[in-house]
Amino acid sequence: MKFLNSKNIQTIVIIVVVGGVLFLALSGYLTPVFNLSLNPLVSFQRWLSVRYLSARDFLTTPGDVVQLREQNAVLESQVTQLQTQLIEMEERLGEAQVCFALLDFGRTNPQYEYIAATVIGREISPFLQYIIIDKGTEDGVRYGMPVVTQQGLVGRVDAVIASASRVKLISDATSVVNIQLQSAEIEAQLQGSLTGDLSLDMIPLDEIIEPGDVVLTSGLGGNYPPNIFVGQVLSTQQRENALFQTASVQPIVNFESINAVLVIDNFESIDISPLIPEP
Amino acid sequence: MISHLVCALSLVVFYSLQTAVFSQATLISGTADVVLLFLAAWSLQEQVKNSWLWTVIAGVLISLASAMPLFAPLIAYIGVVSISKLIQKKVWRSPIIAMFIVTLLGTLIQQGLYILILQISGTDIPLGISLDHVTLPSLLLNLIFALPVYAVVSELVGRIYPLEEET
Secondary structure: OHHHOHHHHHHHHHHHHHHHHHHHHHOOOOHHHHHHHHHHHHHHHHHHHHHHHHHHHHHHHHHHHHHHHHHHHHHHHHHHHHHHHHHHHHHHHHHHHHHHHHHHHHHHOOOOOEEEEEEEEEOOOOOOOEEEEOOOHHHOOOOOOEEEOOOOEEEEEEEEOOOOEEEEEOOOOOOEEEEEEOOOOEEEEEEOOOOOOEEEEEEEOOOOOOOOOEEEEOOHHHOOOOOOEEEEEEEEEOOOOOOEEEEEEEEOOOHHHOOEEEEEOOOOOOOOHHHOOOO | OHHHHHHHHHHHHHHHHHHHHHOOOOEOOEOOOHHHHHHHHHHHOOOOOOHHHHHHHHHHHHHHHOOOOOOHHHHHHHHHHHHHHHHHHHOOOOHHHHHHHHHHHHHHHHHHHHHHHHHHOOOOOOHHHHHHHHHHHHHHHHHHHHHHHHHHHHHHHHHHHHHHHHO
């Protein structure tokens, strides 16, 4: 009975108690007891942790601010670079869109050969409607060549140097274009003006023209190729005792915002002025 | 020498600005003429002695580039500089007022000359429309830009002429 001494009994009791507690814990009987005892502990731990983190943040913040500022500067420079790239890409996209539009026009009018040019300036005098383009004799541009955009007729080359040309717009006061009205098959003359407005002249009084009628070049006179879109009739005017009626034309091309044009390379204008008898 | 160089470069810059920017920024149908303003401001500076030479050079070059017939820009610029020289002697104490007067008279003379020359060359220019749509808007724009151009030219002359005297 030496085995049942007090020391061994204590050990057995401890093992039984621990085993019992483990059994009760694993079987879930002690959960309320654990909750009751652990909740204050967790709350305290949370409180302590929050205070510790706050204190640590407070003590380590200056270092972080410097780091953050550096990161911010790097990011700002990256943003600036990206914005610059974005602007460049947008500019290229705009140029590409203009080029695609001009290419489309070239594809739809394959009978002509074109020289693409960029508008680099305008006439210095406000009384005249001219543009300056960046292609000249070196690129094959010659005097009198018609100039168009993807939308329609712009004008014709008026003066050329090696690397640039001056184009007289159809809206210039001295410009006259022979046109035909598509719907009525009427031929007339389109004239520019000081203010850049276009008007049709020499339309017989008995002809009926309506707003919206399409105006195309007729090819008469030999200055422009036929059937190039010019614009649409805006309104008509008939004066008493006049021999002809007139009409205002809305040009299809916005002359204020032309950025790029096509010079028709393989159209030779004909100067018929020597054939016109002098008065 | 420096003044010639600066004047030539300034003319190139002002001509480029004129054809690329100011001729496209229209008020009704009128535009500012910054080359005219530059020549007016340049010739109003007391220290400047080469204004006639550069007026003729600028006038010839712009006449060649422009579609205006009969060297109209050259005649107009000579007229502007003549007014400028005349007024410089009369109202030299108030250069800004002189600049405004030269701009006013110079623009009117230039526009009148352009109308006259275009009429002579056979272009139909109705006087009323040209006054309403071109001349008065151009005059307004020129008066607006007169002060900044004068300030820039004064600053330029103020910087280059001490250098010129040193050399």
